[in-house]
Amino acid sequence: MRIRPVGAHALLLDCTSPDGMPEADLVDAWRAELWRRREQGDLAAVEIVPAASTVLLDGLPDPAVTAERLTRWASAIVSAATARRGTDEHDDGTETVVPVDFDGPDLPAVAEHWGVDVPAVLSRLTGTRFRVAFCGFAPGFPYLTGLPAELALPRLATPRPRVPTGSVALAGPYAGIYPGASPGGWLLVGRTDLVLFDVHADPPARLGPGTPVRLAAA
Secondary structure, three states, rough: EEEEEEEEEEEEEOOOOOOOOOOOHHHHHHHHHHHHHOOOOOOOEEEEEEEOOOOEEOOOHHHHHHHHHHHHHHHHHHHHHHHHOOOOOOOOOOOOEEEOOOOOOOHHHHHHHOOOHHHHHHHHHHHOOEEEEEOOOOOEEEEEEEEOOHHHHHOOOOEHHHHHHEEEEEEEEEEEEEOEEEEEOOOOEEEEOOOEEOOOOOOOOOOOOEEEEEEOOO
């Protein structure tokens, strides 16, 4: 792990797996542990924001002291992440079921990439235990991990100028759900009516980092 200062009151953790562990697993281990330590008063941070391979800690009263603590915690967190690989230890029972109409225009393309038929694609998607790794691209857009690395998919060569709200899509190693209409280059496999972002809700994002997610045929 590399710790880098960001401005006067923030640190960025670059998470690199020492044993081939997916970076998403290590990032999630850091996110969960840092949230836990903040709740119990061992860490003062206004924001703890996971991304694909980093975790940002912002609003730190003393970044130097925090960096020292992170260094001390690192080996235990990596060991814990290694021990829980392949388990459901991260699942606290708060799984969110997302009802999906699987009628996306790119289902045949996904089936071709995976070397299966469309029913097998649906079986894979509904049978996968997804987890929100991080949010980005648009407010409330969840990047869902859980698919095997060998099923990673290329984005469209030319993005669509408008992807409908609620579109369920695949790109790279991730599944995602568009919280609002926007341009996008992911492969569309379906659509949900679940509201993913509401500025008046607390929290505004329906699917936050660490949330277990299951896609279900509507």
